[in-house]
Amino acid sequence: MLEDRSVDSCLLSRVFSSSCLSESKWSFMYPGGDSDSKLVNGKRPLEVVEDSLTRNKSLRLTGYSIAEEKEKYDSDKNQSEAVGEEQIDDASVGDSSETSTGQGEEQLDSNSDGSDSSDSHSLIQGIGRDNSINCLIHCSRSDYGSIASLNRTFRSLVRSGEIYRLRRQSGFVEHWVYFSCQLLEWVAFDPVSRKWMQLPTMPSSVIFMCSDKESLAVGTDLLVFGKDDSSHVIYRYSLLTNSWSSGMRMNSPRCLFGSASLGEIAIFAGGCDSYGKILDSAEMYNSEHQTWTTLPRMNKPRKMCSGVFMDGKFYVIGGIGGSDSKPLTCGEEYDMETKKWTEIPDMSPPRSNAARESEMPPAAEAPPLVAVVNNELYAADHADMEVRKYDKERRKWFTVGRLPERADSVNGWGMAFRACGERLIVIGGPKNSGGGFIELNSWIPSNGPPHWTLLDRKHSANFVYNCAVMGC
Template sequence: MDSIIPGLIDDLGRECLIRVPFYELPTATSVCRNWKYEISVPEFIRHRKAAGVVRPIIVLAQAQYEGPIQNSESDPAVKEHPSRPTYQLSVAEPKAGVWAHLPPIPGHHEGLPMFCGLIGSGSDLVVVGGWDPVTWKASNDVFMYSFLYGGWRKGADMSGVRRSFFGCAASDDDRTVLVAGGHDEDKNALSSAMLYYVEEDKWVSLPDMCRPRDECKVVFHRGKFHVISGYPTDMQGCFQRSAEVFDWSTWQWGPVIEEFLEEGSSPGLCVAGPDGRMYSCIGRRSSDVAVYQGDKWQVVAEVPADVRSSQWLGSCGDKLVVIGSPKFGEAHSGYMLDLKNYKWTKLEMPTKFSRHVQCGFVLEL
């Protein structure tokens, strides 16, 4: 086999490859077979981490207004939505100040599925379910984008009923995704849950949760999946404060934690922090960042006033990142919170990346 880089021993060649910026990795894999092989093996990401060259990458589903959709006479399922926003995927490396858009999912030129699940697993982005942006019909589709190769592939369809507004999250290291709750096509809240094994492209059903949970939030925290809040069918929109935790060792759900959330808090703003603790935005208009200590939420910082509406909260490197707007419908901006001193710094966001954030996640590459 030829050397990785002519004139260099292979150890030095690998040291060069692991320092390629994430947005240039697809180009590097297309240079030659040797580079494609070196970048594709699991050790590549481990070597990047060991060398300290991995960077947190923010992936967002952001609105892009495209005007009204004309009603189709040939397909009665197509509806007219005069001010429908479409969504596309944005990626950012905050430290380098790099922002870009990912290519659309093949066959989905009308935009990203609305209300889809967006998860990072290894070096892959996983898109689960969501609504067709034209017909507004729920889908069980699964698509994966490889940040190493720069391309999409189709995964096995999500098993079971077509569900909407479910919660989902990925485990830290074994490339497993949990999908839980949501509602079916008759708007019945669901208590069912399932695991998706990304590398095996396989779905496995789990025991039902203790309660149905529509619009719940799933967080992977300290080795366990936490399903937070949601509501049953007969209490639509009345978010519960309880949570359930899935125990891998017993393959069962633990006892319901009845008062996990603060009164009036949004479950969508719960996130596992880089320091091993869980954080959320609580209070009126989610104006405070709080950490979960023992069985209570303790406020550690005040959220900047210009990001208190339509918020998204994520864990980015050793910081938290919050993106939002001053008021509904206005341009979005972002801030990073240093968890050592609880000081905010502005996140530089180009104007064309300042639209509404529907969901997002952070992975390290």
């Protein structure tokens, strides 16, 4: 997280404008696109859902001024438009033409570097490439749109994903919350700057639009799983290109799985196939290579389960299994070094008193609402409105306090309980369709009971359909 930024990050943030500038201000990263409100080939700049943005004054760093570079960019852009719109289109991100991409990058270079190409190699002139990158990885993600506008090297550093890999290697990660309260619409929320960003509308068929969906963020990708006709499909949103595309198909397509991500990898365990068979198989996804790898089978098949990473291992928790489709109280641990599954009894959070008394069918409840912060496992009891913590030594759950009042749900559906860096995030909305607010509350776990902080609230006619946290 970015609560405590270094001197480097403060310096760069002042140069590359305020961190209040959202990642959505990527007009320079995607040159040639001046139709902010239109989706072109499934791509458009993220929109900030705010009435106004505040900017810091541009300052000089070793003689480098963004204000001057922006003025150069606007001047060159006007000249380019006078020549013809084709040159602008050629510079668009996502153009498959190698020549076109080269033209766009040369145009960016001319806007930023003038006749001096040495700055392209040093990034920030006068301090060298290594020091430049060290500064950049400490900047907020929301500054990267401005950074990408400076020259081809800056743009490549961001667009290729290299800057995010370097951040991950340095242990510097920002966590943003992505969630959907409308069928094909997603928004992103930065809990540090408390800014909202609108993602492009998902492309899909009517069947996918109306189907149940599952989601997970891994690396710089947001994956959304659903059904199209009788087959399972995946749509992938890329932070690097700000666009949706079809994702790579699983080796064994499934739904109702347990999943979690760790850096650029994610594990998906259990679930159901297209015929409703409960699975004991698992797969690993690599977001950098967009590949699926089949893992060893679990000890028990299960569906409607949850997944987390804790202490470097993957855990699948709870769910429904067996021929009689009864709730599973056990979990399973997958060791990525030994490639073995180990069953752990009583790892699933116990059902609430209200659920047991009502004799609610297990399939009517949401999968376990669990999250891991600082390698500690927490669970939300939607019925009793309580937060529980798992004692790894005694292998028991105990209550630590209450959920926020606004954490409404229907049997656990419609409420998001997620780890967001060092925070626990709870997103709750109206129980019934027709209007109201959703609220984002956070708590940084400590020794005492939860003290929830209201981060923001947002008008919504629906509850939360899907939610994922992207850390990069």
